[in-house]
């Protein structure tokens with residue numbers, strides 16, 4: 001099945017990322033071990049409002065553990081994680097739930113409900129998190145979110161009727177419907193053919209440009225890294241070994257950095 005091209009019209013360039021812009025996600029000196037397996041060791045990384053940061057690391061290096069710590073599913077052994085000004089470790093269940101409504105998470109598996117239509121899948125987070133929206137707005141919000149990912153015609157379809165790329169877009173639409181400040185993408189192009197993968201990369205950029213969203217992207221796919229990252233953070237031996245633009249890291253004369261770009 002062919003994909004309709006994304007139709008988000010970029011309205012404004014994202015704010016320039018850099019030290020002068022607001023930090024919306026800060027991981028500071030975080031360590032996490034499982035027994036003798038020291039996965040994260042003094043890991044630090046800050047994301048500025050509106051930037052896309054890709055975390056690149058070998059298989060088993062701790063990327064998923066890092067994301068789980070950020071969304072409060074795993075408690076770090078040491079260090080602090082601050083998301084949108086809130087120290088994750090101090091949040092009770094309700095506060096964590098409210099924070100999760102502002103931080104979209106795009107699962108590698110997409111995590112769509114197969115027994116629900118696309119529309120029902122999109123309404124699920126809306127009804128769970130955004131309790132004060134008028135029901136009359138629901139159709140408008142679903143339509144907008146689907147149009148944002150170029151799939152305005154799919155509301156009545158079931159996930160099984162969609163291609164892998166379309167399912168990824170619907171999962172992103174389900175995240176976008178809550179207008180998150182931050183989106184965490186877990187290997188967004190894994191399992192997609194190269195053409196569809198590049199479409200998803202462009203869509204990630206379009207979302208950033210349209211909504212000024214900040215994104216943390218976990219990826220192995222170097223094309224995805226090149227196309228989506230404002231900055232790349234290398235996770236090596238549990239630490240944030242190097243951070244820079246794709247071009248900066250690619251030209252760095254350090255074998256441990258270079259092996260990612262070879």
Ligand SMILES: Nc1ncnc2c1ncn2[C@@H]1O[C@H](COP(=O)(O)OP(=O)(O)OP(=O)(O)O)[C@@H](O)[C@H]1O
Nearest residue numbers: 034037039057058059060061062063064065066220
């Ligand atoms: N709940 C857990 N209990 C024990 N060990 C764990 C747990 N979660 C992760 N680990 C270990 O932490 C290490 C890092 O795993 P993680 O899944 O974060 O790697 P990753 O970088 O995401 O890998 P991949 O790219 O292959 O998905 C692995 O050695 C893994 O076995």
